[in-house]
Amino acid sequence: GQQLNQSPQSMFIQEGEDVSMNCTSSSIFNTWLWYKQDPGEGPVLLIALYKAGELTSNGRLTAQFGTTRKDSFLNISASIPSDVGIYFCAGPVAPSNYKLTFGKGTLLTVNP
Amino acid sequence: DVKVTQSSRYLVKRTGEKVFLECVQDMDHENMFWYRQDPGLGLRLIYFSYDVKMKEKGDIPEGYSVSREKKERFSLILESASTNQTSMYLCASSLVVSGYTFGSGTRLTVV
Numbered sequence: 001g002q003q004l005n006q007s008p009q010s011m012f013i014q015e016g017e018d019v020s021m022n023c024t025s026s027s028i029f030n031t032w033l034w035y036k037q038d039p040g041e042g043p044v045l046l047i048a049l050y051k052a053g054e055l056t057s058n059g060r061l062t063a064q065f066g067t068t069r070k071d072s073f074l075n076i077s078a079s080i081p082s083d084v085g086i087y088f089c090a091g092p093v094a095p096s097n098y099k100l101t102f103g104k105g106t107l108l109t110v111n112p
Numbered sequence: 113d114v115k116v117t118q119s120s121r122y123l124v125k126r127t128g129e130k131v132f133l134e135c136v137q138d139m140d141h142e143n144m145f146w147y148r149q150d151p152g153l154g155l156r157l158i159y160f161s162y163d164v165k166m167k168e169k170g171d172i173p174e175g176y177s178v179s180r181e182k183k184e185r186f187s188l189i190l191e192s193a194s195t196n197q198t199s200m201y202l203c204a205s206s207l208v209v210s211g212y213t214f215g216s217g218t219r220l221t222v223v
Contacts, residue, residue, distance in 0.1 A: 031209055042116070042202050042214030043155075088155065092209045098143045098162065100209060104154035
């Protein structure tokens with residue numbers, strides 16, 4: 001099946017640092033999605049990417065759709081304590097346009 | 113905003129019990145999903161439904177069944193709960209792929 005390899009598995013950073021995480025696949029995706037899960041809650045969509053090469057920002061978050069369509073990146077600038085959580089990448093399972101597959105997540109811890 | 117409500121945040125059940133996890137959404141979405149979340153394994157799809165009374169197996173359907181009698185409600189059923197079904201269960205609904213909305217989850221412990 002279409003699997004997403006997300007790295008790193010976890011990160012421990014100091015408040016104010018920048019963060020980078022990525023997601024790769026052996027399959028081509030037409031959409032890349034990034035979700036964040038706060039402790040004790042369900043995941044919430046952060047950014048959606050629909051076109052190869054696309055770079056999209058949401059506040060301090062920036063995500064890119066890789067030009068090969070097999071990878072995506074999420075950057076967080078100037079991290080703050082509320083950035084703590086699990087970040088998931090996701091993409092649609094072909095040929096469906098409504099079913100997603102998820103990466104295993106990156107657990108982010110921010111030390112104040 | 114779309115709201116997806118899972119009936120329980122925490123459940124403790126005994127091995128062999130039949131368990132029902134309920135999920136309700138309020139935005140007329142066709143698609144509804146049940147995922148299971150375990151540390152290090154991410155989100156794994158158990159079952160999904162793309163219309164009333166329609167369902168399809170996901171990646172890990174064994175030991176589970178589902179029911180969708182009304183558009184807004186999607187139930188996950190553990191026919192005979194086992195300890196390896198102790199997990200966080202997440203329900204989601206959507207119209208299209210980028211519109212997934214998740215519930216807050218049900219943490220199920222089977223003892």
